[in-house]
Amino acid sequence: MNELAITVIGRDRPGIVADVAEVLARLGANLTDSTMTRLRGHFAMTLICVGPAAADVEAALAPLAADGQLLATVRAVTPDGAAAPSGEPYVMSVHGADRMGIVAAMTRVLADGGGNVSDLSTRLTGSLYVVVAEVEVPPGSADELAGRLTRAAAELGVGVSLRPADSDLL
Amino acid sequence: MSDPDYVGLGGWTPAELAVPGEVRPVVTAPDGVLSRPGPEVDPTSDEVVRLAADLVATMRVSPGCVGLAAPQVGVSAQVFAVDVTGHPKALTVHGVFVLCNARVVEASRWKAGREGCMSVPDLTGDVKRAGRLVVEGALPGSGRPVRLVTDGFEARALQHEIDHCAGLLFLDRVAGAHAVYQRKVYL
Numbered sequence: 001m002n003e004l005a006i007t008v009i010g011r012d013r014p015g016i017v018a019d020v021a022e023v024l025a026r027l028g029a030n031l032t033d034s035t036m037t038r039l040r041g042h043f044a045m046t047l048i049c050v051g052p053a054a055a056d057v058e059a060a061l062a063p064l065a066a067d068g069q070l071l072a073t074v075r076a077v078t079p080d081g082a083a084a085p086s087g088e089p090y091v092m093s094v095h096g097a098d099r100m101g102i103v104a105a106m107t108r109v110l111a112d113g114g115g116n117v118s119d120l121s122t123r124l125t126g127s128l129y130v131v132v133a134e135v136e137v138p139p140g141s142a143d144e145l146a147g148r149l150t151r152a153a154a155e156l157g158v159g160v161s162l163r164p165a166d167s168d169l170l
Numbered sequence: 171m172s173d174p175d176y177v178g179l180g181g182w183t184p185a186e187l188a189v190p191g192e193v194r195p196v197v198t199a200p201d202g203v204l205s206r207p208g209p210e211v212d213p214t215s216d217e218v219v220r221l222a223a224d225l226v227a228t229m230r231v232s233p234g235c236v237g238l239a240a241p242q243v244g245v246s247a248q249v250f251a252v253d254v255t256g257h258p259k260a261l262t263v264h265g266v267f268v269l270c271n272a273r274v275v276e277a278s279r280w281k282a283g284r285e286g287c288m289s290v291p292d293l294t295g296d297v298k299r300a301g302r303l304v305v306e307g308a309l310p311g312s313g314r315p316v317r318l319v320t321d322g323f324e325a326r327a328l329q330h331e332i333d334h335c336a337g338l339l340f341l342d343r344v345a346g347a348h349a350v351y352q353r354k355v356y357l
């Protein structure tokens with residue numbers, strides 16, 4: 001079974017999800033994990049699906065991209081299953097005046113400390129830039145990591161907090 | 171504790187401040203004052219009494235505002251006003267009050283809820299807060315110590331304002347990467 005990584009992004013309009021999902025359904029591609037969201041007026045879909053050959057999906061999506069408003073990419077990937085969480089779950093919040101390099105600097109600190117980002121979103125509203133990342137950090141390393149994040153944030157003139165993710169189950 | 175509210179507000183109202191409050195401009199993130207922990211204050215000082223009156227006045231002219239902390243009017247200090255009167259989600263309601271140097275002494279019944287903030291006008295976020303709360307602080311003017319027991323929405327408002335005084339925004343406590351939202355409704 002082929003596993004495909006598909007991205008579709010373009011100017012938002014009603015029907016993008018329906019159009020893409022119909023193409024995939026027609027080809028017998030089973031949509032597994034996905035995120036689909038609007039980012040500053042662009043609609044972005046990132047999805048994994050299982051089924052047909054990459055070339056067939058690419059060809060079937062091509063008419064959707066023909067008017068130049070949507071960009072679709074399809075790539076075969078190796079199924080490797082869901083990675084087991086490797087550390088303790090934390091949430092990093094960063095907020096401050098927008099400037100170049102905030103995500104780069106803060107995620108570099110996380111990476112150097114062995115932290116693995118599993119989800120991250122950013123928002124720019126006015127001059128306020130907000131980053132919220134879910135990250136798994138090596139057991140016992142959170143305090144030291146928080147210290148390094150605070151120093152990096154101070155250099156950028158932004159604030160940061162690193163807190164244990166809420167793991168309560170209902 | 172037979173009376174859980176044993177050193178409550180004792181009928182305090184802003185009239186006790188005996189100064190007219192002035193409406194001050196509300197500062198918004200990323201203003202640095204919002205990220206600095208505020209110092210403790212002398213609740214009996216004229217400056218703090220005026221600040222308390224200004225917080226109440228500014229809160230009252232701001233639609234939907236249920237609390238306002240000193241850093242939100244540009245003053246780094248541990249002073250805030252709260253008034254959840256009439257809010258549909260409020261259970262216990264202490265009316266309008268101002269607390270100085272407040273701290274949480276007991277917190278339980280944690281529950282997630284959506285929060286906004288006048289200083290972060292375009293975003294909201296899901297934040298877990300204690301649904302039952304005991305807070306100690308001092309009243310502006312007399313400096314009388316207060317121990318408030320509250321719950322639900324008023325407890326959430328108090329935690330949000332105490333965070334402001336510590337230089338924290340709700341953004342510092344959001345539950346995850348998908349727990350920040352563009353605000354859809356402005357009050």
